[in-house]
Amino acid sequence: MIVSDFKCDVCELAKSHRVSFPISMNKSPAPFMVIHSDVRGPANTPSLNGSRWFVSFIDDHTRMT
Amino acid sequence: MKSKSEVSSLFQQFHKMIATQYQSNIQVICTDNGGEFINHSLKHYLNSHGIVHQTTCPYTPQQNGVVERKNRHLLEVVRAFLFEANIPTSYWGEAVTAGAYIINRVPSSSLQFQTSFEVLHCIVNAPTMPNLSPKVFGCVAFVHLHKGWRTKLEPRALRCVFVGYALHQKGYRCYQPLSRKLYVTLDVVFHETTMYYSAGSTQWEAGDKVQTSTNPANNLDVIAQGN
Numbered sequence: 001m002i003v004s005d006f007k008c009d010v011c012e013l014a015k016s017h018r019v020s021f022p023i024s025m026n027k028s029p030a031p032f033m034v035i036h037s038d039v040r041g042p043a044n045t046p047s048l049n050g051s052r053w054f055v056s057f058i059d060d061h062t063r064m065t
Numbered sequence: 066m067k068s069k070s071e072v073s074s075l076f077q078q079f080h081k082m083i084a085t086q087y088q089s090n091i092q093v094i095c096t097d098n099g100g101e102f103i104n105h106s107l108k109h110y111l112n113s114h115g116i117v118h119q120t121t122c123p124y125t126p127q128q129n130g131v132v133e134r135k136n137r138h139l140l141e142v143v144r145a146f147l148f149e150a151n152i153p154t155s156y157w158g159e160a161v162t163a164g165a166y167i168i169n170r171v172p173s174s175s176l177q178f179q180t181s182f183e184v185l186h187c188i189v190n191a192p193t194m195p196n197l198s199p200k201v202f203g204c205v206a207f208v209h210l211h212k213g214w215r216t217k218l219e220p221r222a223l224r225c226v227f228v229g230y231a232l233h234q235k236g237y238r239c240y241q242p243l244s245r246k247l248y249v250t251l252d253v254v255f256h257e258t259t260m261y262y263s264a265g266s267t268q269w270e271a272g273d274k275v276q277t278s279t280n281p282a283n284n285l286d287v288i289a290q291g292n
Contacts, residue, residue, distance in 0.1 A: 021127050031188055032089040035079075036132040037096045039072060040140075047158025048240070048247075053066040054161055055101075057079050058135050062188075063173060064181040065135060065165045 027060065034060035069100070073107040080114070087189050095119045097129050139164050150203020151262040156228060159238070163202050163229035170199070195235040200227055201257040206239045209252035222254070226261040 028034040041053030058065050066075070080091055094111070096102040098120050111118050121128035142164035143157060152160075172178040182194075200206075207222040215221060225239035225248060236249040 024130070028093075030089065031185055032083050032087055032091055034093045034095065035091050036129065036135075037076070037094060037102070038129065038132040038136060039066075039069060039099060039101050040136060041066075041069070043157060045154040045157070048155055049158065051066050051158055053069055053071075054158070055066060055072050055075055056132065056135065056139070056165075057076075058132055059181075059185075060095075060131065062181045062184040063131075063135070063176060064169055064185055065139070 029061070031061045031064070032059050036060060070104075072101040073104065073110065076107065077110055080116075089189070091116055093117045093119055095121075095129065095132070097121050097126060098123055135168075138168060142168060146202040149201075150226075150260050151264050152203045152226070152260075153262070156203075156226075156240075159228035159240070160202065162232075166230045167199060170196075195231070195233075197230055197235065197237065200237065200255050202229070203227065203260050203262065205256040205259045205261050206237065207254045207256070208239050208241075208248045208250055209254075211252075223248075224261075225253075227253075227255060 036058040037055065039053055039055045043052050046052050056065055066072070076094075083089060083091060091114075094116055096118070102118075102120070108118070126133055139161065143160040146152075146160045146164060147154065147157065150156075169181045172180050176184055182196075204227050206225045206227040208225050209222050210220070223241060225241045227237060228240045228247075229238045231238055231249045234249050236251045237253055239248045239250065239253060240246070241248065
């Protein structure tokens with residue numbers, strides 16, 4: 001019997017784990033085609049103008065923030 | 066931002082700024098599944114402009130690697146700024162923008178040790194952004210008081226904290242905690258070896274916190290000095 005052919009329901013239920021993560025080599029060819037964005041917060045202390053969150057927009061090509 | 070719901074309008078502003086300044090169209094936006102990104106107004110805006118919205122799978126921030134890594138870099142810089150300057154935590158907003166200014170001008174291994182700034186300006190012909198020489202965050206800054214703001218025998222400068230770089234003006238941002246005024250100016254002398262807040266000045270922090278929490282909306286008064 002070949003090990004990779006072995007399928008068992010109990011093993012799936014008991015031993016389920018996350019798939020290992022592939023390394024992505026995609027990079028956009030021009031600035032500002034792909035934008036990554038995330039929101040951070042809430043901060044415990046409001047900043048000087050009373051803000052508690054900040055949003056970042058990052059360009060994939062130049063990594064400009 | 067004062068609330069998360071501002072993301073939609075901020076993205077619209079950002080999109081228009083990119084379109085006008087760099088003549089390029091955003092094609093894809095990658096975010097997580099936060100409610101601030103998954104809402105009706107942003108969805109409508111993205112659909113009407115043909116922008117693809119890629120989101121991560123739930124509980125998989127690994128797919129958002131670029132932004133999570135940048136956040137780590139940014140927050141490391143911000144913490145370093147705050148600890149080095151012994152500055153109250155309420156300055157984090159200024160520290161984030163000052164950190165982003167520095168990071169964009171520092172070489173990165175993912176760009177073959179060029180800076181983001183260089184790569185951008187090699188490709189697009191954009192109006193030159195103000196490029197000021199970097200200064201130590203939180204150091205003592207003596208802001209020159211212009212005529213009309215002083216009399217003959219009054220001091221000619223004001224002792225402030227250096228908090229960053231102006232976005233659309235060629236000037237440094239300096240904050241005076243006592244009067245809670247922000248000065249944007251080039252007429253400033255830095256004492257980069259002296260920090261405004263000394264180590265162990267906890268009473269500053271306590272006092273500053275109380276003031277900011279009582280009136281957070283109006284405690285920033287921006288004074289833009291022209292030459």
